[in-house]
Amino acid sequence: xxxxxxxxxxxxGELLSALRGRFPHLTAxxxxxxxxxxxxxxxxxxxxxxxxxxLVEVIRRFPRLRQVFLHLVRLLExxxxxxxxxxxxxDFNLMLAKRARRLGxxxxxxxxxxxxxWRRGRVVKIARLLDHLLVLFPFEPEIYAQTxxxxxxxxxxxxxxxxxxxxxxxxxxxxGMAEDERLVVLLPGSRHGELxxxxxxxxxxxxxxxxxxxxxxxxxxxxxTLSADDLVRYWPAGQADQDRVPIIIxxxxxxDLLGAADAALVASGTATLEAALLGAPMVVVYxxxxxxxxxxxxxxxxxxxSLANLVAGYGxxxxxxxxxxxxxxxxxxxxxxxxxxxxxxRMRSGFADVRARxxxxxxxxxxxxxxxxxxxxxxxxxxxx
Numbered sequence: 001x002x003x004x005x006x007x008x009x010x011x012x013g014e015l016l017s018a019l020r021g022r023f024p025h026l027t028a029x030x031x032x033x034x035x036x037x038x039x040x041x042x043x044x045x046x047x048x049x050x051x052x053x054x055l056v057e058v059i060r061r062f063p064r065l066r067q068v069f070l071h072l073v074r075l076l077e078x079x080x081x082x083x084x085x086x087x088x089x090x091d092f093n094l095m096l097a098k099r100a101r102r103l104g105x106x107x108x109x110x111x112x113x114x115x116x117x118w119r120r121g122r123v124v125k126i127a128r129l130l131d132h133l134l135v136l137f138p139f140e141p142e143i144y145a146q147t148x149x150x151x152x153x154x155x156x157x158x159x160x161x162x163x164x165x166x167x168x169x170x171x172x173x174x175x176g177m178a179e180d181e182r183l184v185v186l187l188p189g190s191r192h193g194e195l196x197x198x199x200x201x202x203x204x205x206x207x208x209x210x211x212x213x214x215x216x217x218x219x220x221x222x223x224x225t226l227s228a229d230d231l232v233r234y235w236p237a238g239q240a241d242q243d244r245v246p247i248i249i250x251x252x253x254x255x256d257l258l259g260a261a262d263a264a265l266v267a268s269g270t271a272t273l274e275a276a277l278l279g280a281p282m283v284v285v286y287x288x289x290x291x292x293x294x295x296x297x298x299x300x301x302x303x304x305x306s307l308a309n310l311v312a313g314y315g316x317x318x319x320x321x322x323x324x325x326x327x328x329x330x331x332x333x334x335x336x337x338x339x340x341x342x343x344x345x346r347m348r349s350g351f352a353d354v355r356a357r358x359x360x361x362x363x364x365x366x367x368x369x370x371x372x373x374x375x376x377x378x379x380x381x382x383x384x385x
Contacts, residue, residue, distance in 0.1 A: 001030040001041060002096060004050030004089035006190035006225045007270035009033030011110055012087045014157050016041060018366035023373055029075060034224055048225055050089060073099050083372045087111060097129045106131040108369055112140050134365050152368050155361030162277040164259030171260035181215045182262040182338050189267035190223035197287040200236035201325050202265055206245045208331035218247045221254040263337040268305050276308040276351040281344045283318045283333040287325040311357055316350040
């Protein structure tokens with residue numbers, strides 16, 4: 001199994017846990033994060049070895065990426081696993097799938113590349129490399145209808161997993177909040193590149209809101225793929241001691257915080273869907289290296305960058321991209337959410353529609369993958385990579 005970011009680790013962890021429930025002696029090796037390791041994944045590399053954003057960032061990290069890739073190819077050649085499961089990270093994982101197919105190892109890929117957004121011509125190539133594709137959105141199977149590739153909409157696991165463990169009031173009490181205080185939650189991303197680009201403007205936004213609006217509490221939900229040291233590394237100069245803006249840092253409480261939030265600033269990605277499913281009024285932020293953005297702007301063919309808006313089919317939440325990721329605009333956006341109750345209710349109604357669209361799968365992911373273990377194994381063991 002190979003995943004390269006926090007969202008892939010979430011999907012892989014749930015899938016591996018379910019598989020081990022059916023096949024207790026199954027062995028899984030590869031690359032993943034804390035959730036996949038907790039479900040039994042073994043491997044020499046961590047998810048952060050593959051987690052990069054944008055073309056320029058990939059070039060900078062190429063030596064490490066190549067090292068991980070060659071390690072995985074050696075595992076395929078030496079272990080000859082029953083199955084290779086690749087999760088998202090399409091450019092890297094489809095190259096690995098090609099090597100697996102040469103060795104006669106079946107490949108299931110989990111999460112369709114965003115061919116509906118850009119590079120639609122990849123559909124035929126993807127179909128040649130895979131034995132089955134598991135997709136998260138109900139509109140995706142139709143995209144592959146002209147190929148022979150089996151494609152199954154398995155529903156989005158976040159409709160089950162994105163659930164707060166504690167009620168809103170309990171979370172607020174845990175934070176020491178008074179009844180009249182409002183909670184703004186920051187999700188600056190799960191990768192180093194996102195912290196580097198987004199942390200400073202988000203902290204400055206909190207400063208402006210604190211100056212303009214009383215009784216607002218700020219909490220940063222630190223992704224499990226990052227550490228407190230990472231946060232210190234990218235914290236903006238002059239704010240290191242947090243004297244100007246008291247921002248509480250929490251890790252492992254993201255869903256509780258989103259469930260209790262009056263507003264959230266969320267890095268574009270799976271987190272926007274998590275926030276929507278938890279009913280958190282949000283503003284989506286996206287900023288990358290300028291060259292990466294200019295290349296992407298010419299290739300992307302969809303009107304929105306956030307999954308919440310893409311699933312809804314309209315501009316349900318505000319998106320701030322590149323130069324718009326500035327404290328003045330973001331502060332206005334967040335204060336609007338904190339003061340306009342009708343707007344928030346409309347947003348939450350839209351979030352309910354998003355949940356409904358993602359909650360009716362054709363089959364479960366574990367059912368599809370289990371088919372590869374109940375068919376004749378030839379000379380392979382009961383393992384997956």
